Amino acid sequence: MKTWRLELGVDSPPADDLAELEATIQYRLSGRVSDFHVRLVDRTLVLCGRARTYYAKQLAQHAAMDASGLPVLANEIVVA
Numbered sequence: 001m002k003t004w005r006l007e008l009g010v011d012s013p014p015a016d017d018l019a020e021l022e023a024t025i026q027y028r029l030s031g032r033v034s035d036f037h038v039r040l041v042d043r044t045l046v047l048c049g050r051a052r053t054y055y056a057k058q059l060a061q062h063a064a065m066d067a068s069g070l071p072v073l074a075n076e077i078v079v080a
Contacts (some may be wrong), residue, residue, distance in 0.1 A: 021068055028063040032056035033077060038064065044073035051077050 022038050029036070033056055036049035045064050051057045057077045064072055 010057060013016050021064075024067045025060065025063045028067065029060055033060050036060070036077075040041065040070075041073055045070050046074045047077050049077045054079050 004075055016059055018038055018040065020028040022036060025038070026033070032053075033049040033051045036047075039048065045068060047060055047064055049060070051060065057075060057079055060074050061075045064070075
């Protein structure tokens with residue numbers, strides 16, 4: 001699996017790029033987070049979705065940072 005990186009100089013990447021990033025992260029999470037999606041805010045990421053454990057939420061954050069090369073502004077994944 002390739003490492004996927006957003007370009008820091010781009011304010012609004014194409015929706016296809018964000019969809020590819022989400023798919024890459026989901027692949028790395030092996031289905032641990034449902035309804036997962038990513039928003040880009042001022043060259044940082046906001047993670048959204050639902051997880052069963054806090055560990056899965058943490059894994060999602062690290063996978064997102066690793067795959068994109070960007071910091072996570074907020075991890076709004078709900079643990080339920």
